Amino acid sequence: THEHHSPTAAGSGASATAAFKESSTRRSTAGSSPERVAGIVGDILKAIDDVVHRHDVTYPEYQAAKAWLMSVGEGGEWPLVLDVFVEHFVEDQVSRSQHGTKGSIEGPYYLPGQAKLSAECTLPMRPDEKGTPLVLSGQVRDVDGNPLPGAEVDIWHADDEGYYAGFAPHLPDGNLRGVVVTDDHGRFAIRTVQPAPYQIPHDGPTGALLESAGWHPWRPAHIHLMVRADGHRTITTQLYFEAGEYLDSDVAAATKPELVIAPADDGAGVRRVTYDFELEKD
Numbered sequence: 222t223h224e225h226h227s228p229t230a231a232g233s234g235a236s237a238t239a240a241f242k243e244s245s246t247r248r249s250t251a252g253s254s255p256e257r258v259a260g261i262v263g264d265i266l267k268a269i270d271d272v273v274h275r276h277d278v279t280y281p282e283y284q285a286a287k288a289w290l291m292s293v294g295e296g297g298e299w300p301l302v303l304d305v306f307v308e309h310f311v312e313d314q315v316s317r318s319q320h321g322t323k324g325s326i327e328g329p330y331y332l333p334g335q336a337k338l339s340a341e342c343t344l345p346m347r348p349d350e351k352g353t354p355l356v357l358s359g360q361v362r363d364v365d366g367n368p369l370p371g372a373e374v375d376i377w378h379a380d381d382e383g384y385y386a387g388f389a390p391h392l393p394d395g396n397l398r399g400v401v402v403t404d405d406h407g408r409f410a411i412r413t414v415q416p417a418p419y420q421i422p423h424d425g426p427t428g429a430l431l432e433s434a435g436w437h438p439w440r441p442a443h444i445h446l447m448v449r450a451d452g453h454r455t456i457t458t459q460l461y462f463e464a465g466e467y468l469d470s471d472v473a474a475a476t477k478p479e480l481v482i483a484p485a486d487d488g489a490g491v492r493r494v495t496y497d498f499e500l501e502k503d
């Protein structure tokens with residue numbers, strides 16, 4: 222195990238909470254009318270009512286749920302709980318009206334303002350960064366096939382031990398994160414290392430829930446991306462690895478067959494793969 226430098230749920234949760242609150246684009250209200258709020262919240266409460274009746278929920282169970290919800294807040298685990306258990310429902314709904322590359326959830330560990338990198342680049346990493354070298358290359362295009370030069374491929378992923386920079390105290394800021402700008406042909410080639418499967422922090426209330434329900438805490442190895450181009454709808458997505466462990470049992474239910482890549486060894490110990498992104502106009 223790597224417990225000697227494992228970030229605690231409370232530690233990474235506090236960082237994720239702070240990062241979310243700092244992001245100016247999320248501070249704006251959703252702009253929903255009172256009718257819409259009443260409709261949505263009213264239906265959530267009705268759904269809870271339905272569950273209470275169907276499962277004949279008892280007072281001790283209600284009190285346990287109440288205590289758990291309070292501990293999630295106290296432990297700073299709301300970003301984790303919501304992004305693991307709820308975000309995929311919203312992403313699925315939104316993606317029904319989105320053309321081009323399939324999206325996936327953002328999760329709790331995006332950090333804006335990373336180093337801008339040229340189209341052919343190596344992600345910032347430690348000199349002794351562990352993990353199989355991986356080169357992800359491709360092209361960003363609009364849905365009509367026109368290349369998008371100057372598009373941004375904002376990429377972040379866990380290291381070979383499954384930890385994210387900014388959410389694990391032993392990692393340097395910006396490690397395995399970057400904003401890659403596509404060249405005149407909309408192309409990019411990013412050298413990095415293969416991420417490991419990710420175990421969500423399980424020493425806090427989220428872990429206690431997983432344990433109580435008999436669910437495992439793993440996400441398959443994945444690379445997060447946010448692909449932006451002027452005048453186009455940003456795609457937030459993730460790429461997964463063929464035959465990867467937990468592909469079919471992602472605790473965050475965020476995999477899609479279209480997002481599974483199959484890097485091949487180039488004979489020199491580097492795994493290479495191509496993935497193109499298609500953005501629709503906004």
Ligand code: MBD
Binds near residue numbers: 301328
């Ligand atoms: C992650 O790395 C992640 O992608 C999600 C969705 C939840 C927790 C950790």
Ligand code: FE
Binds near residue numbers: 330
């Ligand atoms: Fe992740």
